[in-house]
Amino acid sequence: MKLYFSKKLLQVIIVIFGASFLTFTLTYISPGDPAEMMFRSQDVVPSEAVLEKTREEMGLNNPFLVQYGNWLINLLKGDLGYSYINKGPVADVLKQKIPKTIELALVALLFLVVFSFPLGILSAIKKNKIIDYIIRSISLIGISIPAFWLGLLLLYQFVVKFHWFTITSQDGFRGVILPAATLAIPLIGRYTRQIRAAILEELSSDYVMGARARGIKESKIIFNHVLPNSLKGIITLFALSIGVLLGGTVIVETIFSWPGMGTMIMNAITNRDYPLLQAYVIFMSFIYIMISFTVESINQILDPRVRLKGEMI
Amino acid sequence: MKKVIVILLVIALCFTLGACNQNQPTDAGKTKTLNAATYWMSDDAEPTKGWNGWVVARFGAGENLVQLDENMRFKEVIAESWKQIDELTTVFTIREGIKFHNGNPVDAKACKESIERALEITDREDVKLPIDSITAEGQKLTIKTSQIFPTLINLLADPVYIIVDASADDGDNFAFQPICTGPFQITEYQPDVGLKLKKNENYWKCDVDVDTIDVKLIADTSARAMALQSGEVDFATALNRKDLGLFEGNEEYVVQRGPNLRVAFLAFNMKKPYMQNLEFRQALTYGIDKKTYAKELYDATMAKGPFNESLSFGYKGEDYYSYDPDKARELLDKVGFVDTDGDGIREMNGKNIVLQFATLSHFGRDAANTGVAMQSQYKEIGLGLEITQYENLSEIADSDKVDIIWDRWTSAPTADPQYLFETAYKTGSPANRGNYSNKEFDAVCEELKTTFGKGERDKLGIKGSEILMKDAGVVFLFYLEGSVVTRSNVEGIHRFVSDIYHIDERVKMK
Numbered sequence A: 001m002k003l004y005f006s007k008k009l010l011q012v013i014i015v016i017f018g019a020s021f022l023t024f025t026l027t028y029i030s031p032g033d034p035a036e037m038m039f040r041s042q043d044v045v046p047s048e049a050v051l052e053k054t055r056e057e058m059g060l061n062n063p064f065l066v067q068y069g070n071w072l073i074n075l076l077k078g079d080l081g082y083s084y085i086n087k088g089p090v091a092d093v094l095k096q097k098i099p100k101t102i103e104l105a106l107v108a109l110l111f112l113v114v115f116s117f118p119l120g121i122l123s124a125i126k127k128n129k130i131i132d133y134i135i136r137s138i139s140l141i142g143i144s145i146p147a148f149w150l151g152l153l154l155l156y157q158f159v160v161k162f163h164w165f166t167i168t169s170q171d172g173f174r175g176v177i178l179p180a181a182t183l184a185i186p187l188i189g190r191y192t193r194q195i196r197a198a199i200l201e202e203l204s205s206d207y208v209m210g211a212r213a214r215g216i217k218e219s220k221i222i223f224n225h226v227l228p229n230s231l232k233g234i235i236t237l238f239a240l241s242i243g244v245l246l247g248g249t250v251i252v253e254t255i256f257s258w259p260g261m262g263t264m265i266m267n268a269i270t271n272r273d274y275p276l277l278q279a280y281v282i283f284m285s286f287i288y289i290m291i292s293f294t295v296e297s298i299n300q301i302l303d304p305r306v307r308l309k310g311e312m313i
Numbered sequence B: 001m002k003k004v005i006v007i008l009l010v011i012a013l014c015f016t017l018g019a020c021n022q023n024q025p026t027d028a029g030k031t032k033t034l035n036a037a038t039y040w041m042s043d044d045a046e047p048t049k050g051w052n053g054w055v056v057a058r059f060g061a062g063e064n065l066v067q068l069d070e071n072m073r074f075k076e077v078i079a080e081s082w083k084q085i086d087e088l089t090t091v092f093t094i095r096e097g098i099k100f101h102n103g104n105p106v107d108a109k110a111c112k113e114s115i116e117r118a119l120e121i122t123d124r125e126d127v128k129l130p131i132d133s134i135t136a137e138g139q140k141l142t143i144k145t146s147q148i149f150p151t152l153i154n155l156l157a158d159p160v161y162i163i164v165d166a167s168a169d170d171g172d173n174f175a176f177q178p179i180c181t182g183p184f185q186i187t188e189y190q191p192d193v194g195l196k197l198k199k200n201e202n203y204w205k206c207d208v209d210v211d212t213i214d215v216k217l218i219a220d221t222s223a224r225a226m227a228l229q230s231g232e233v234d235f236a237t238a239l240n241r242k243d244l245g246l247f248e249g250n251e252e253y254v255v256q257r258g259p260n261l262r263v264a265f266l267a268f269n270m271k272k273p274y275m276q277n278l279e280f281r282q283a284l285t286y287g288i289d290k291k292t293y294a295k296e297l298y299d300a301t302m303a304k305g306p307f308n309e310s311l312s313f314g315y316k317g318e319d320y321y322s323y324d325p326d327k328a329r330e331l332l333d334k335v336g337f338v339d340t341d342g343d344g345i346r347e348m349n350g351k352n353i354v355l356q357f358a359t360l361s362h363f364g365r366d367a368a369n370t371g372v373a374m375q376s377q378y379k380e381i382g383l384g385l386e387i388t389q390y391e392n393l394s395e396i397a398d399s400d401k402v403d404i405i406w407d408r409w410t411s412a413p414t415a416d417p418q419y420l421f422e423t424a425y426k427t428g429s430p431a432n433r434g435n436y437s438n439k440e441f442d443a444v445c446e447e448l449k450t451t452f453g454k455g456e457r458d459k460l461g462i463k464g465s466e467i468l469m470k471d472a473g474v475v476f477l478f479y480l481e482g483s484v485v486t487r488s489n490v491e492g493i494h495r496f497v498s499d500i501y502h503i504d505e506r507v508k509m510k
Helices: A002-029 A034-040 A048-058 A064-076 A090-125 A130-144 A147-161 A172-203 A206-213 A218-246 A250-255 A261-270 A274-302 B002-019 B053-058 B108-121 B152-156 B221-229 B278-286 B290-297 B325-334 B361-380 B393-398 B418-425 B439-450 B454-471
Strands: B033-038 B066-068 B074-076 B079-084 B089-094 B131-137 B140-145 B184-190 B194-199 B212-217 B235-237 B253-268 B354-360 B384-390 B404-410 B474-487
Touching: A002 A064, A002 A274, A034 A048, A064 A274, A090 A130, A090 A172, A090 A218, A090 A261, A090 A274, A130 A172, A147 A172, A147 A250, A147 B221, A172 A218, A172 A250, A206 A218, A218 A274, A250 A261, A261 A274, B033 B221, B074 B079, B089 B108, B108 B131, B108 B140, B221 B235, B253 B361, B278 B325, B290 B361, B290 B474, B354 B361, B361 B384, B361 B404, B404 B418, B418 B439, B418 B454, B439 B454, B454 B474
Parallel strands: B033 B212, B033 B235, B354 B384, B354 B404
Antiparallel strands: B066 B074, B079 B089, B089 B140, B131 B140, B184 B194, B194 B212, B235 B474, B253 B404, B253 B474
């Protein structure tokens, strides 16, 4: 167990270090002067003298490795740096954005689980019947609608027409429903179809026929045997979706005025806000590593064959 | 099993619908709350930084000694009058009885400290004042410049010089809740969400009708329009033309619209030898149908000169080079750029003329769309055009590859032509991306530095505009349109040409 966790920790360090170095390199070699972009983000035209002073203050005149080294040393001291566009410590910016992003992602995931599983199962057990066709058609529409259009459509229907929600209410559960639904609907469409396909595949297995022959109730077969066996592949996909949702979603955040990480990171990229960008990369690397670790563990629980000799659980 | 699935679906539906309570109208008692939507919030409300002061001024929190009214005319605010004693000295009489939001009195000393604070910490180079001394005596504030500086009043009207209680700057919360003198006081400022303001009970001018203002950041234009439609906000700005159609002619809303100060233009790169040829530049200008671009691409007003016609120094005559492809072809033939190999593109020194159109990714679709439209129109006159989006302005300025640069500017935020002339077109100026240089124009800029009197300065503004237009070094494309939509229960909100202000003490709710 100790060995397993040591290995995992080493992996985490290597991945985070690699990702941060790669991002730093890519940002460094991409065109654009962060000092100028910082002013430009405010429509301020600086003189060359001011620009030079700002570059010096931002440490941009240092060689690449010195810049990266300084950032790394500060990171080890717990200092994520100063966000040029937000004019404040990166930690403070993330502290504001991360909870809102997590809130949105979790509610979207809740919708996803609550809707896609029943619909996927129903569609599978009603294969080629009217209800199956309806669910599949709706799923296809859900997958095909662009997020911005879906968002506006939901706003128009539920805010303008029905007055059930407000556009700007970000406090409380009501405020998160529409943006979460906008994020979740395409995913529900996608996962409903995938759950349906996975269940149908399992339903054609020999053990299902055997179970039916023994007179086991269909619901027991589905929920006790078919569903757990179908979950393996779906959980991996689910986990990747969690990562995407936690990364922030620019379009949905813009339409619903949701102060999440999507818009933040887009601004950071556009304005070459290195410290914020680096912190985001660290955060996302960590999230993906944790997700991968969790999925691995769940899959090992669901399927003991996946367990590696002496490594886990 | 069917039951289980049905139960799950019912739970799912209940889960969603249960959360959808009917929107109850808020019972605010007798409190009058104005709900507003804004498209932009600065990272904080420190007026001296960048353009942050616009947010402070926009919703009635901050006031200057002097301000610009909705028609870009000066109005006395904290200063009840001012007098120019000599070429270097101006004396302001500070109005009696004004108090800051925290109750501290506003006198000349407080104004002096506020202006000195702004001069010390602002990052805006364009609003720096050449101050020799500022002296305060009771309500008399004397500003002496170190050189002749005719735009002192104009610059003092910039939101950077909003009068704040410098003694209340605690270095922490002040940037989010600055202490000013306006009819409303900021009580909450969240850059990603919006701001809240309350009525200034001690407001010097009148009793303010509205008790609180709740400004919500809604960056998406369509979402802003829907917030108005749903009744969630009473007031919104910067809607696009299609969305404005929803409110125009509807008695529940009042729509005010018109060109604002933002001007989009093309600068020809004068470093290129062929761009030195006036007839070539004229041909390029004749080949652009900016009237159609303005209407179809941008929902904007076609520009003739750098300043829109509603300004006293805006050019009001006929456009110099209206779209005329025949004239463009004629001029190109005249300068010897003809198509000898019959491929539809004219040649210069034996090579096809393919001009390079440059824009910044920052400017988005507007800029790129101009290039795409020009590509098609230039083809008709036998010129090729390639479009490149750059990340950095300096890349464009230094690039020898660029021929035409798309740019956008707020032309006269302080109601004077000098700012734009000196920043964007004067020889060697910091934002002169096309490296434009014209001795006659530079002379106008020099004259503006020492000319007092609005009438004279307006004349110089028009003269400079005409030189730029006639010389065809810059093609002014369109003025962006500003719009203000209010619900009929709101009165006293005006559309300011400057776009700096929205709400002041005149706002009322029925």
